[in-house]
Amino acid sequence: MGKLCLISLVVFLSIVISMRVVHGIDESPEAVENWFKTLGNKKQKVTKLHFFLHQTGSTGLNPTAYPVANSDISSTSPTLFGLVSIIDNPMKVGPESNSTIVGRAQGLTATSSLEEISLLMTMNFLFTNGKYNGSTLSVHGRNPLTNRYREMAVVGGSGVFRLATGIATAQTISLNATSDDIVTQYHVVVIHYAGNYVELKQKQMQGQGRIQLLASMWLNFKKIFQ
Numbered sequence: 001m002g003k004l005c006l007i008s009l010v011v012f013l014s015i016v017i018s019m020r021v022v023h024g025i026d027e028s029p030e031a032v033e034n035w036f037k038t039l040g041n042k043k044q045k046v047t048k049l050h051f052f053l054h055q056t057g058s059t060g061l062n063p064t065a066y067p068v069a070n071s072d073i074s075s076t077s078p079t080l081f082g083l084v085s086i087i088d089n090p091m092k093v094g095p096e097s098n099s100t101i102v103g104r105a106q107g108l109t110a111t112s113s114l115e116e117i118s119l120l121m122t123m124n125f126l127f128t129n130g131k132y133n134g135s136t137l138s139v140h141g142r143n144p145l146t147n148r149y150r151e152m153a154v155v156g157g158s159g160v161f162r163l164a165t166g167i168a169t170a171q172t173i174s175l176n177a178t179s180d181d182i183v184t185q186y187h188v189v190v191i192h193y194a195g196n197y198v199e200l201k202q203k204q205m206q207g208q209g210r211i212q213l214l215a216s217m218w219l220n221f222k223k224i225f226q
């Protein structure tokens with residue numbers, strides 16, 4: 001019985017390994033190549049996004065932004081020139097702290113101006129909830145913090161947002177200079193290719209179906225050898 005159980009377990013694991021459970025769009029090299037082959041048949045669409053970045057400074061509880069490097073003059077510079085920080089800020093539906101999280105803004109910021117407090121921003125908007133779950137947008141640009149509105153470029157994306165281009169407009173909603181806690185509103189407009197969302201949902205449904213199948217198979221194995 002023990003040997004039979006072991007053989008059955010090996011068979012089950014072999015099935016698990018051979019079945020590719022897909023979450024989101026297939027990102028294998030072959031799938032990406034096939035996606036490009038059908039690019040001429042896809043239509044471009046405009047998508048508008050609105051969310052709030054909630055940053056907790058390094059002195060706060062559960063900080064989401066840390067300074068990781070600085071220049072020789074950062075501590076004496078009126079603009080903190082040369083200070084580099086890494087961020088992993090939650091993206092939320094609203095400005096309230098208990099608002100629903102829809103993603104994470106992950107990347108690097110650096111104070112890059114000797115004349116004003118301005119950041120070089122290089123970050124990814126990773127969506128973790130809703131119909132864009134698993135997709136990303138890549139943002140790069142200049143962020144002069146004293147301006148009411150700051151425009152940065154969307155230079156790419158993945159998943160639903162493959163080959164996306166657009167504009168991300170930032171506006172500070174609240175700022176605590178002591179703790180470095182910041183809430184920033186973002187309006188994002190991107191151009192990307194229609195059809196990706198359908199592909200994404202199809203892959204998710206396939207993945208969910210396979211997971212349910214594997215769970216059912218495992219329960220059956222357990223019943224046989226109980």
